[in-house]
Amino acid sequence: MRAGPSQEEIRRQNLGALLRYVHIHGATSRAELTSALGLNRSTIGALTADLANAGLVSEGAPKETGRAGRPSPVVQPEWDRVHAYAFSIEVDRLRVARIGLGGAVLDRREVTRPRGLVAAEAVPLLTGALKEMREAVPAGTICVGAGIAVCGVVRRADGMVRLSPHTGWVDEPLGATLAAELGAGATVTVGNVADVCAFAEHARGAAAGCDNVLYLYGDVGVGAGIIAGGRRLTGHGGYGGEVGHMVVNRDGAPCECGSRGCWETEIGEYALLRGSGRAAAHGREAVLAVFDAASRGDARAQAAVRQAGDWLGFGVGNLVNIFNPEMVIFGGTLRDLYLAGAAQVRSRLNSVALPACLEHVRLRTPSLGDDAVLIGAAELAFDRLLADPLDAA
């Protein structure tokens, strides 16, 4: 029902498209931008000048192309002058990074997080690390805001952490608290860790160019970041993607959410540790030790991996029928479960998924590694800049 955009909106869209292109692809010649964006040379020149005046890009010496004719100057993002802060609240650790336009990690801090650390204790650790990092930032830089990834249920509108069972947080106004710390006018966007990783892999990782992607992230719990038709699926309040609480086994174990037999009770940390006879252990290292033991022939660990792999394939089959994705990415501990239990995953997936829904699905591991969550959290902040470069900068 929406009418076409005004001239001002078109200019904003063009500025955003150019800046996004160099943010993702790095230094690019004006000639390449002309063909990639479908705009003429003079428009590219004017947009570049506006972005350069705002301190967001600079023009560099032309690349040697070996072709005849005047070489085209190169437009590059101001990667060390324009940055965002990225926070990651994980079950076992807290991470803070400063990430430049273009996606490079410029600085980082990591703090071990004792389990059960409440938000009131965690926030000072985060702000302390942030303070240290800010003192080291050179003068004349532009901070475009901050993004935070949390393993929990996050309200999109204001970054309220509604429920994070595995950190024990309930209704924590994390977005507001960190915005206050960053100072006047700072914008902080909070997202679920799976959504944030999906965003990063879609922007510049394994799912670049894919329009329908399920990114599954596991640690203690399990969540999904979903890209449908090229856009992030958030749901009405921002709570979409809670696939870990899809009940798969009505007779299953109680879940921390209050229900029973949720998918995460079958494929999350507890299932692997309990199933392999390590009920007293916890943490990512302990889970990785299960895969290691299985690979060395430990029969209980192998049985736990087989069973969890079967449940992983089961849930993925259900989601493939619902979403008909072109790619499923296994992140966090699900990466290791997928690799160790691939036979069970594929066998159960094939039996549950409809052939039509499954036929073009590629199963993948993340390509951005451990930094995906930080890069994705920064992308939340850059996304605002890219939507309206001259206003947000």
Added chain:
Amino acid sequence: MRAGPSQEEIRRQNLGALLRYVHIHGATSRAELTSALGLNRSTIGALTADLANAGLVSEGAPKETGRAGRPSPVVQPEWDRVHAYAFSIEVDRLRVARIGLGGAVLDRREVTRPRGLVAAEAVPLLTGALKEMREAVPAGTICVGAGIAVCGVVRRADGMVRLSPHTGWVDEPLGATLAAELGAGATVTVGNVADVCAFAEHARGAAAGCDNVLYLYGDVGVGAGIIAGGRRLTGHGGYGGEVGHMVVNRDGAPCECGSRGCWETEIGEYALLRGSGRAAAHGREAVLAVFDAASRGDARAQAAVRQAGDWLGFGVGNLVNIFNPEMVIFGGTLRDLYLAGAAQVRSRLNSVALPACLEHVRLRTPSLGDDAVLIGAAELAFDRLLADPLDAA
């Protein structure tokens, strides 16, 4: 990454926005269009003239507003001159309708479909009904194409019916067959019945104005039409929404898809008929008789409704966790199951869904009734017209 639109694209978008507005809202004054679309009076005048020249709208006498000043002329869709054909392939019947711009059913035919009727036998029935209807169409009208709703898995690209277990159709090129029948240049779009109903309810029914909607449709099988972020979720090949094949009960009954314990085996026709001691019956009337018997105190029918209602709430709970919708609509026989088993649906839904995902969810029945599927099928055809009115007309 997309740059802003060209002048030509903006004009197309504006023409589409104006035409869509009167298609949905009916006759509208120029003054109302100016404020609803955010365009100035002269632009609205020029767009209206272009659409009128193409025979898509006409201008009528002003409505009496009771206000001072020159009344504004009314723009109305050419509802009896511009039309689409709508086909609905159901388990028990075939329907064909001619639907005018604006959504009114201008003509209709219905044929009972014996179960097991193969596509080669059904298509002549459809084309025969179409032929009859075309003979009655007045001269000088514009047909914008046809839309077909099928209870089955449909490939978006070409309207191939990949699998329709309950009609027994496999890999039927239904889109191509009916396009050939309609003649040179006719465009036929094929969609799953749940997608088509969701589209209709979102455009002009219970879900108008809602951006995140699950429309669940049941007859023999169960499917979903999903609106996420205001757009139809189709998946990579167009097969998204096969929620009836989400496995909910690993120990459940075999499903026609080859899997076991699919949601539709617990809430579809067979579950209700078998559970109420009517295993030999089939068809929509037989299912409705179960609800009727339950309301009159038949204990077996009541037990079947309670059990299916519980499974309905269970699956909706899973989907609410995955999608965080603002509305769930129960269509087809699920409408009656929801109404008869509301206590079980709500109780199980509350136990499965996370409170944050559930908090703004409204449960609804369709507002367009039995015609939703025809109206939605026509919307598939009108959607192409609205995307580019002067090219498609």
